[in-house]
Structures are given as C-alpha cells and as structure tokens.
Amino acid sequence: MERKQEVSKAVVQRLPRYYRNICELKAEGVQRISSRALAERMGLTASQIRQDFNCFGGFGQQGYGYNVDKLQEELGAILGLRAGRTAVLIGAGNLGRALLNNFDFSASGFKLLCAFDANQELVGKKFGGHEVRSSSTLFEFVDRRKPDVAVLTIPRTHAPDLAHELVDHGIRGLWNFTGEDLHLEGLGVPVENVHLSDSLMTLCHLVGMEEA
Amino acid sequence: MERKQEVSKAVVQRLPRYYRNICELKAEGVQRISSRALAERMGLTASQIRQDFNCFGGFGQQGYGYNVDKLQEELGAILGLRAGRTAVLIGAGNLGRALLNNFDFSASGFKLLCAFDANQELVGKKFGGHEVRSSSTLFEFVDRRKPDVAVLTIPRTHAPDLAHELVDHGIRGLWNFTGEDLHLEGLGVPVENVHLSDSLMTLCHLVGMEEA
DNA sequence: TAGATTGTTAATCGATTAACAATC
DNA sequence: TAGATTGTTAATCGATTAACAATC
DSSP, rough: OOOOOOHHHHHHHHHHHHHHHHHHHHHTOOEEOOOHHHHHHHOHHHHHHHHHHHHHTTBBBTTTEHHHHHHHHHHHHHTTTTTTTEEEEOSHHHHHHHHHOOOOOOOOGGEEEEEEEEEETTOOOOEEEEEEEEEEGGHHHHHHOOEEEEOSSSGGGGHHHHHHHHHTTTTTEEEEEESSSOOOOOOOOOOEEEOHHHHHHHHHHHHHHTOO | OOOOSSSOOOHHHHEEEEEEEEHHEEETTTEEOOOHHOOOOOOTTHHHHHHHTTTTTOOBBBBTTTHHHHHHHHHHHHHTTTOOOOEHHHHHHHHHHHHHHHHGGGGEEEEEEEEEETHHHTTTOOOOTTTEEEGGHHHHHHHHHSSEEEEEEEEEEGHHHHHHHHTTTTTOOOEOSSSSOOOGGGGGEEEEEHHHHHHHHHHHHHHHHHOO
16 A cells, blocks of 8 residues: 655645545546546646556556546545544634534544533534533543544644644644644654635735736 | 736745745744745745745845845735735635634735625624625625625535626636635636645645654 | 557656855 | 845756557
8 A cells, every 4th residue: 555655745735636536536427537538627637647646556557547446445545544543623613613513524534533622611512523522631532542633723822832742642643723834744743734814815816916 | 016027836825925924023023034044934945035035026135134024015015915805705604604703804815895695594694793695695796896706615516606607797716615626717717726625635644654 | 459548768847956146 | 344145047856748668
C-alpha cells in the first residue's frame, strides 16, 4: 500500500480531488475512464494524470484506461481512508456545531468520537449525534482513547498552548480552524490550517481582476 | 493600483497569507521588517518574498526593509479589500448560520447585505446581525442591489442551476461551500470552491505518512 | 491483428533560489 | 562613509507537457 518513492507535494494536494471525482464517476455509473476523459472533466492534462497515478505504481491498463472501482480503492488506500482513524472536536461554538451537525467525517477517513467545550450549558448535549463533554475531561479522554487527530474550533488565543498540550498527550494531527497558523511539522505532527478568510480574500482579488 | 504584468497564480495564492502576517505584525507593534525576518516568520525564503512583492512594483527601501503600514496598505489595495464589495449569503442552514454568526466578512473586503433561505421559519430572523429573507425575493434583490458575490451554503444538488441564474442576474463571483465544483471562469466569474473534506483527507494522508 | 491507451522517458516550461550591483 | 537590505538578473530546481514505445 505504501510506495517507496517520495511523492511531491503538488501530487499529494491533488489526491483528494481525484478521489472526489472518481467517487462522482462511480455514482454516475461509469465503470472505466481514460486519462484523457478524466483530464477533460477535471481541467487537467491526460499526461499529468498518468504521471500522478504512476507515482503510486500505476493502476491502469493499456488500451483500456482506468477501472473506476479499482481507482477508488487505490486512491482511498493511499489517502488512508480505510485506516479507521479517530478524532475529537474541541470547541462546540457555532463553527464547531456546524461541523458536528453537517460534516461527514467518515467520508474523509475519520470517526468522530465526541466533542469538548468549556461551557457547562453545552456539556451533555448532542449535535449530529456527537456528545459534548466537559473540557476538564479532555486530556484524560485523550490519554485513554488515543484519538489520532483533534479538530480545533476554539478561540484563536487558546490555540498554540492547547496544540502543544495535545501533542504531549499523543495527538498526531490537527485540523485547525482557529485562524492561528500552527506549525508542528517539526514535531512530526501534520497540521491543516484552514483559513476561510484567505479564500474569500482571493475571491475579492479575482473579482477585481476581472473588471480590469 | 493595478499593475500591467500578469502575476503568476502561485504569487496570488500567497497574497492573503502575506496580508495576514503583516496585520499580525502591525498588531504586535512592529513598524518595519526585512524580507529576511518575514521569511523566517512565514517559513519562506527572503528571495521569494522580494520577488513576490516586486511583481507589484516593489514597496521596500534598500538598507531599511519594508514599512509595515505601507505594506499593509499596498497588499490591501492589491487584494481589493478597500473596494467596498458586497455579498449575499444563500442558505441559512447550519453552515450558513455559522458564517453569519462568526465570520468577519469585512476583514476579507466584503459587506454582507443579508441572507436568503427557503425555510419560512428562518425568514425574518437575524444571525450575527444579518437578516434572513425569503428565497422567493432573491433575484429581485440581486437585480436591485447588485451584490458583487454570492456565498453558496445550500444543498449541493441546487448549486449548478442556481449559480448560472445568479450569473444571469449579474453576480460577479461565488464563494461556494456546496461541495459541487463550480467552474464559471469561462463566463468571467471567479469561483472559490471550498472543500473542507479535501483538507481533512489531506490530513488523513499526512498522518499516515508520518507513521511510515 | 488493429486500435486504443497506458507507462515512462525526454523536452519544456515556470517557479524558486542564489548572487550581486544599486542605493538608502 | 559603512552597513544593511532591497530590486533584479542569472542559475537552479521542480513540475508539467509532449512524445512514443510497450502492451492490453
């Protein structure tokens, strides 16, 4: 499942998009697809797609193309979606609750164990089927259940300290919505810093460019 | 304000991050910074920063560095944050309400005019100071008030049709949370497709890589 | 077999880094 | 003036594209 070669960052960033498109194709009932057709659909070149897939050994067949089922399985395996990873969410404010209620964690390879919040009025409530527990029990829970990653939907100022404490307690990845840029890669802990404002600023810029 | 040269996509994608870091420096009371110091802070090279800023004419001074105030103003102008753009949000479900309640649209250059939802129970309510109006009045509103962009927080299936209708009514950009990839660049309408699941899948992959 | 399409190597392109003269 | 640091050109590096032989 794991390939030897170091895979470039550019390729890794395209993997979720490949996976998403393959899932869509499957839902549409498509059973096989050529690099050419997939390229057209995704706005890439056929060459790039073949190069990308071949970083992982290549799972196509000459004269036929790529089998959609196989592609989905391989990409899923590469992304580690079947690894049965677990997560906790910290901070059940508006954004936290929006994720609890709406976001399909399992589609991205995670089982969400529960949420934590300091507000006692939220403790014991459930959102999207996920229980909110008291923050005071967080580290005891992490020590015992050993979730792989933590979703940070707490206020920004608390982020750096909490992140380090979580790493000390064995957390192996962070999905960080706090707005604070966290970098724990040096500790071997990957972080996905989500900056919605960056996305909206880019849109602001692009809208301005169009009228030029 | 607008520069002649075509600026590469890689540079444009870094602009919001530059702006964010400059704002932080200003908040910390820093008045000037060298490309070297900024590079260290952001995990880039000094060379890259100078190259990037020089795409827009260069706003530093030899022997001194970059003035933080000036940098903030210039980057803000390039991003178009002072252009007074307006937005409407469509779909006041969980995610829509999370944005209404928490997200600072003005920090990204937009004034959010109001929200729309088909659910009559939400119509008339306010979230984060933003009124929810009936979907049936959406196009009349867009025709009259001419918002620059629409924030799509509706169910995925409705996205493509609504997007095209909005463009017909003069919408000039989309911030798209529906999960459906929208591409209207051919019509001169930039779209920012936000895929939170891509981000979490990437994290899943990276966590797996660390243990290899 | 003939046609299609991959896997893979070579060529091109673009982005990053290094170096240094200009200048504050 | 001397020191610092930019703006800018040249060198390197990496990623994308093109081409084609391998093969289903």
